[in-house]
Amino acid sequence: MQAYEFINNLIPPLKPKDKAKMALTWMEEIRTNMLPVVENNRFIGFVTEELIYTLNNPELQISKIALKFISCIVYQDKHIYDVIKVASENQTNMVAVIDRENNYLGVVTMEDAIGAFAGSLSIQSQGAVLILSMFMTDYSLFEISRIVESENAKILSSFISNDPLDDSKIKVTLKLDKSEVRHIKATLERFGYRIIDHYQEEESGNGEQERIDNLLRFLQI
Numbered sequence: 255m256q257a258y259e260f261i262n263n264l265i266p267p268l269k270p271k272d273k274a275k276m277a278l279t280w281m282e283e284i285r286t287n288m289l290p291v292v293e294n295n296r297f298i299g300f301v302t303e304e305l306i307y308t309l310n311n312p313e314l315q316i317s318k319i320a321l322k323f324i325s326c327i328v329y330q331d332k333h334i335y336d337v338i339k340v341a342s343e344n345q346t347n348m349v350a351v352i353d354r355e356n357n358y359l360g361v362v363t364m365e366d367a368i369g370a371f372a373g374s375l376s377i378q379s380q381g382a383v384l385i386l387s388m389f390m391t392d393y394s395l396f397e398i399s400r401i402v403e404s405e406n407a408k409i410l411s412s413f414i415s416n417d418p419l420d421d422s423k424i425k426v427t428l429k430l431d432k433s434e435v436r437h438i439k440a441t442l443e444r445f446g447y448r449i450i451d452h453y454q455e456e457e458s459g460n461g462e463q464e465r466i467d468n469l470l471r472f473l474q475i
Contacts, residue, residue, distance in 0.1 A: 258330035261360035267292040270317035299324040385451040407432040
């Protein structure tokens with residue numbers, strides 16, 4: 255799941271000599287609010303719809319606009335996790351992808367990144383999500399897995415983030431292969447783990463939307 259695999263080839267790069275009105279036309283056609291700008295095959299930033307409307311000059315060349323998100327880039331061989339991390343840090347929905355010689359390759363959108371996870375086995379599979387809070391020094395995926403497996407369950411994937419309820423702790427989000435987690439929760443709590451939230455999947459006719467909702471909760475986006 256490397257970044258280059260999810261490049262969206264429908265999003266064209268602008269050149270510095272292009273005009274603002276062209277950028278707006280392309281944004282409207284592909285239904286986005288920003289586009290990458292490339293000069294001599296080098297990514298130099300994003301131009302946004304907001305920037306163009308603020309300047310209110312459709313004939314203005316892109317080179318005359320102060321571009322945004324200049325550092326919103328990842329190397330082509332980085333994991334899709336890194337794409338989401340960079341997008342989150344820059345609070346944007348698009349990340350430029352470059353090779354190790356800094357040549358521009360394309361962009362990955364957050365929709366594409368989320369789609370990558372939504373198509374993975376850990377998201378498609380039925381199962382519950384558990385969220386634990388702990389100190390980083392207490393974190394051991396091996397130990398947590400051992401406890402979970404003692405209840406005849408497996409961890410399909412895991413995710414670590416800051417605990418918003420306590421800055422000194424982390425949140426460990428686990429996707430399990432079981433939908434019923436009462437015994438798993440009880441066993442984890444018996445070993446001193448604090449469970450701050452959980453989500454249990456149920457069968458319904460709207461499974462695709464449930465998988466997307468579950469993914470967003472899992473990634474805490």
